[in-house]
Amino acid sequence: MEIAVRREPALVIVDMVGEIDVNAVPRIRDTLGDLTKAVSPQILVNLSRATYIDSSGLGILMATRKDTLQGGGRFVLCGMNRDVLLVFELTRLNKFFEIYEDEKRARARFA
DSSP states (O other): OEEEEEEETTEEEEEEEEEESTTTHHHHHHHHHHHHTSSSOEEEEEEEEEEEEOHHHHHHHHHHHHHHHHTTOEEEEEOOOHHHHHHHHHTTTTTTSEEESSHHHHHHHHO
């Protein structure tokens, strides 16, 4: 699992590469937890290069979304491949998260 953070004036984009599983959760928690401490955090997580997600990965994304919303911010996901999106659909979390097909469309929603 690799995580890269791109900071822009009004938005933080987090790119996740590889498997989002129990082994990656501590690193994801540290990275996203720091971002949610900002005033009204605007976070976009790009999953276009994520190859897998398990229940612990879903859990950390749900917790981060909650923290972001409580801080008056916005938490958006984008770019899921078919396998990752299927996990969200099977768990019905595609109704819980704000999800966009690609980064360009997600960015437009922050404008």
